[in-house]
Amino acid sequence: MEYLLEVKDLKTHFYTKKGVIKAVNGISYGLKRGQTLSIVGESGSGKSVSVLSIMRLLPTYAKVNGKILFEGNNLLSYDDRKIKRIRGNRISMIFQDPMSSLNPTVKIGQQIMEPLLWHHKASKREARQKAIQMLTEVGIPSAKERFDQYPFEFSGGMRQRVMIAMALISEPELLIADEPTTSLDVTVQAQILQLIRKIQEKRGTSVILITHNLAVATMVSDYIVVMYGGRIVEKATTEEFLKNPLHPYTFGLLNSTPVLKSRKTLSPIPGQPPDLRELEDIGCPFAKRCPKKMPRCEKENPPEINLSNTHTVYCWLYT
Amino acid sequence: MLKYVVKRIGFIIIALFFVSLITFILIKSAPGNYVETERLLSQNVTDVTVPPEVKAAWEKAYHLDKPAWQQFLIFIANAARFEFGPSFQYPSTTIEKIIMRTFPISFRLAVMAIGLALIIGIPLGIIAAVKKDTIVDRIAILLSMIGTSLPNYVMAVFLIYVLALELHLVPSIGWGEPKHYVLPVLSLAIGPIGSITRYMRASLVETLNREYIRVAWAKGGGFREVVLKHALRNSLIPLITVVGPQLAYLTVGTVFVENLFNIPGLGKFYATAAIYRDYPMVMGTTVFFATIVMLTNFIVDIIYGILDPRIRKRSMMEG
Numbered sequence: 005m006e007y008l009l010e011v012k013d014l015k016t017h018f019y020t021k022k023g024v025i026k027a028v029n030g031i032s033y034g035l036k037r038g039q040t041l042s043i044v045g046e047s048g049s050g051k052s053v054s055v056l057s058i059m060r061l062l063p064t065y066a067k068v069n070g071k072i073l074f075e076g077n078n079l080l081s082y083d084d085r086k087i088k089r090i091r092g093n094r095i096s097m098i099f100q101d102p103m104s105s106l107n108p109t110v111k112i113g114q115q116i117m118e119p120l121l122w123h124h125k126a127s128k129r130e131a132r133q134k135a136i137q138m139l140t141e142v143g144i145p146s147a148k149e150r151f152d153q154y155p156f157e158f159s160g161g162m163r164q165r166v167m168i169a170m171a172l173i174s175e176p177e178l179l180i181a182d183e184p185t186t187s188l189d190v191t192v193q194a195q196i197l198q199l200i201r202k203i204q205e206k207r208g209t210s211v212i213l214i215t216h217n218l219a220v221a222t223m224v225s226d227y228i229v230v231m232y233g234g235r236i237v238e239k240a241t242t243e244e245f246l247k248n249p250l251h252p253y254t255f256g257l258l259n260s261t262p263v264l265k266s267r268k269t270l271s272p273i274p275g276q277p278p279d280l281r282e283l284e285d286i287g288c289p290f291a292k293r294c295p296k297k298m299p300r301c302e303k304e305n306p307p308e309i310n311l312s313n314t315h316t317v318y319c320w321l322y323t
Numbered sequence: 324m325l326k327y328v329v330k331r332i333g334f335i336i337i338a339l340f341f342v343s344l345i346t347f348i349l350i351k352s353a354p355g356n357y358v359e360t361e362r363l364l365s366q367n368v369t370d371v372t373v374p375p376e377v378k379a380a381w382e383k384a385y386h387l388d389k390p391a392w393q394q395f396l397i398f399i400a401n402a403a404r405f406e407f408g409p410s411f412q413y414p415s416t417t418i419e420k421i422i423m424r425t426f427p428i429s430f431r432l433a434v435m436a437i438g439l440a441l442i443i444g445i446p447l448g449i450i451a452a453v454k455k456d457t458i459v460d461r462i463a464i465l466l467s468m469i470g471t472s473l474p475n476y477v478m479a480v481f482l483i484y485v486l487a488l489e490l491h492l493v494p495s496i497g498w499g500e501p502k503h504y505v506l507p508v509l510s511l512a513i514g515p516i517g518s519i520t521r522y523m524r525a526s527l528v529e530t531l532n533r534e535y536i537r538v539a540w541a542k543g544g545g546f547r548e549v550v551l552k553h554a555l556r557n558s559l560i561p562l563i564t565v566v567g568p569q570l571a572y573l574t575v576g577t578v579f580v581e582n583l584f585n586i587p588g589l590g591k592f593y594a595t596a597a598i599y600r601d602y603p604m605v606m607g608t609t610v611f612f613a614t615i616v617m618l619t620n621f622i623v624d625i626i627y628g629i630l631d632p633r634i635r636k637r638s639m640m641e642g
Contacts, residue, residue: 061540092543099541104534107553109560109632119542154632170542 007034007073008177008210009058014070016050016057025280027053029234029289030070035227037177040204040211042221044257045231046277051214054231055180059097060087074178092119096171100183102163106155112166113139113151119174131173138169142199161192165199172203179204182214197224218261222246227314230254233278233289240315250317253290288319296321331624335617342613343402343606347395350602357411357600385411385603398606407607412599418607421592426574426611429581429588433573435508437566440515445562447516448523453550455528463520470517476579479510498586507584511577515569522565526558533557560630567623571616 016028028050035041043051057068058079072079074095079087096119099105106115116138117131126134132151139147142165155163164184171179181200185193201224204211215221221228222242229239230253238251249258256273275293283289284302291301298320306318358373382388385408386397401407407418444467451463483506487495493505530536531554539549578590585591589608596604628634 059541061537088543088545090543091541097538097541099534099538101534105538107535107539107557109557109630110553118539118544118548122543122548154636156633157636167538 006037008037008075009035009212010071010073011054011058012071012073014054014057014068014072016053016062016066016068018063019065019067023281026234026283026285027066027280028057029283029285031229031231031234031236033227033229033236033239035178035210035212037210038204038208039227040201040213040225041227041229042213042215042225043229043231044215044218044221046216048277048280049231050234050280051231052182055097055182055212055214058180059091059095061091061097089123092171092176093123093125093174094176095178095180096174096176098164098167098171098179098181098184101187102160102167103187105167106163108155111152111154112158116166116170116173119170123174125174134173135169138173139166141203142166142169143195144169160188161196164188164192164196168196168199168203172207172209175207176209178210178212180212180214183216184213185220186216193220200224218257219263230257233283234280235289236316236318237288237290238317238319240311240317244312244315248311248315250311250322251290251319252294252296252321256293328625331621335614335621338617339610339613340399343399343610344395346606346609347391347398350605351391353600355600357602402607402610408603410596410604410607411601412596412604418604421604422589422607422611425587425589425592428586429577429590430574432504432507432511432577432580432586432588433570435504436511436573437515437570439508439512440519440569441566443512444516444519445523445559447520449527449550449555451520451524452527452531453546455524460524463524467517467520467524470513471521472517473513474579475510475514475576476583478513479506479580479583482506482509496585498584503584507577507580507586510580511573515566515573518565518569519562522562523558526561527554530554530558560627563623563626563630567619567626568616571619574615575612 010032011034012032014028014031015026018025018027031050031054033041043054045051053062053066056062057066058072058074060068060079060082062068068080070080074090079090082090106112113132113135116135117128120126120131120134121128136147136151139150144150144162144165150158155166158166167184179200184200185196188196197220200211200213203209211225213221213225222245225242227239227241228245230237230251232253237253238245238249240248245254249255253273256271259268259271260273262270273293278289278292286305287302288294288306291297294301301320304320306320307323309317309319309322311317311322358378379388386394389397398407405419407422409416410418410421413421447463447467451460454460483495486492486506486509493502495506497503527550531550533554536549536554539553544553575590577586577588578594580586581588581590582594589611592604593608593612595601596608
């Protein structure tokens with residue numbers, strides 16, 4: 005199957021007064037149509053920056069290199085006007101905090117209609133109908149009345165539903181969800197994930213889900229990418245990932261994720277996530293915290309080991 | 324809402340009482356009096372004394388023969404009905420008539436100056452905010468600093484020199500024709516231009532960092548949609564809190580400019596009254612100006628509530 009999105013050797017470096025921060029340092033992955041890909045990692049692993057690079061939503065002092073092929077076209081070569089036509093139209097995004105993602109002084113309905121109106125995809129009347137239909141679809145009761153209300157009249161979960169309606173109204177091919185459930189109650193989290201799943205199946209939208217929660221990733225995605233210190237340490241289909249996790253960091257993540265009804269004790273990964281400013285170009289980024297560290301791990305970049313067409317691990321253990 | 328309005332009006336009345344009291348005490352303890360001052364200023368050295376019976380009749384007419392506390396109570400009772408009686412200088416008319424005739428002139432000057440300041444300050448602030456930390460931004464900040472730190476009478480002298488004396492573009496003095504407005508309005512506008520630019524910039528920079536602005540970019544908005552529709556809306560609401568008091572301040576603060584350009588506004592009468600120790604006039608105008616300032620602040624707060632849907636809807640729910 006052809007890839008909808010292919011990220012090739014993506015590097016995003018921030019040039020600040022205190023030095024260069026290599027937030028994303030050469031990552032590659034592909035996403036097929038209709039599938040869900042999860043990017044898993046701790047805070048500061050570069051997962052959010054990597055998707056913001058796709059949307060080109062980073063400040064000007066961020067330099068993005070590599071290739072981001074969307075239907076075969078490199079988004080990084082697009083000028084501002086061309087990327088504007090992609091944003092909110094063919095690629096949409098849902099952000100982490102629904103409480104601050106909506107403009108407090110603009111009516112919900114207006115905000116939902118905007119992607120359609122801004123891309124000239126519908127008249128105001130059609131957009132209104134579509135917005136009300138979307139609100140109903142994401143599970144907001146009495147959508148017609150809610151249309152004219154302001155964000156402060158909605159709860160956190162409801163706002164995230166509004167965000168989903170807003171992101172999907174223009175029927176994008178790709179939906180990027182950056183930790184969409186992190187700031188929500190646990191019960192609401194599951195509802196939102198189910199909702200994304202349901203709509204995705206109905207429309208055939210591809211999804212990139214950013215999460216630090218491995219359990220969430222295995223629940224909803226077809227493919228999982230694990231990031232650490234700006235690099236990918238392991239990527240595999242969810243099946244392969246659950247059956248045969250290989251990278252020591254992946255192990256660490258699995259062992260520090262609680263499982264209901266199991267008597268297994270949680271074992272956290274010792275140490276701290278790396279400071280991206282101090283990260284060396286050479287060597288495995290996880291080496292300092294790795295329980296199976298070998299001398300060469302800090303001196304040489306880990307090799308790319310392909311266990312199957314879809315399962316890749318970057319680690320000296322498997323040579 | 325009604326409760327709030329009643330409470331605020333109550334506070335205004337109490338504050339006005341104290342403004343009157345303090346002004347009254349200051350006037351009574353200030354050296355000099357009208358009769359002597361007028362004689363000195365008109366250099367009428369031959370007429371050394373005023374006949375005692377004339378003076379007595381005059382004092383009786385202005386209740387100056389009664390004890391101070393009675394004078395104060397008479398003033399309060401009359402002021403409550405917007406009656407200040409005749410002044411020392413203009414015994415044939417009443418102070419309220421003078422106010423009604425001259426206040427519109429001062430107010431018109433202030434409104435024109437604020438209007439000009441908004442027309443220049445808002446776009447300048449927007450440009451500075453969008454081009455933050457560039458040379459354009461630095462220049463805008465510098466200009467606004469000069470504007471706010473220069474008193475308007477200094478500005479007025481400068482403008483008279485450049486525009487009237489050197490370039491002969493406008494007359495330096497006179498009143499009655501539109502061209503006579505140019506110099507006073509410009510001198511009055513410079514300060515507000517500076518403060519509105521600075522406030523607009525700061526407010527917009529803050530708004531542009533909000534999450535919902537990033538969401539708006541992600542929806543495919545451009546400068547017009549994101550900056551002018553989403554960000555500006557939220558930055559303009561707090562601007563009202565700056566512009567309102569400035570309008571009041573300017574209406575009162577035209578004193579210097581009106582004297583400089585010989586404009587028959589209330590400010591000119593106010594200043595002359597103070598020089599001539601025309602106490603009824605000083606009392607009347609001070610209380611009037613205080614009322615204007617407090618009412619403006621009150622109106623600004625109400626408008627603020629109406630513009631912000633969060634405040635508006637909540638107060639409606641409370642009744």
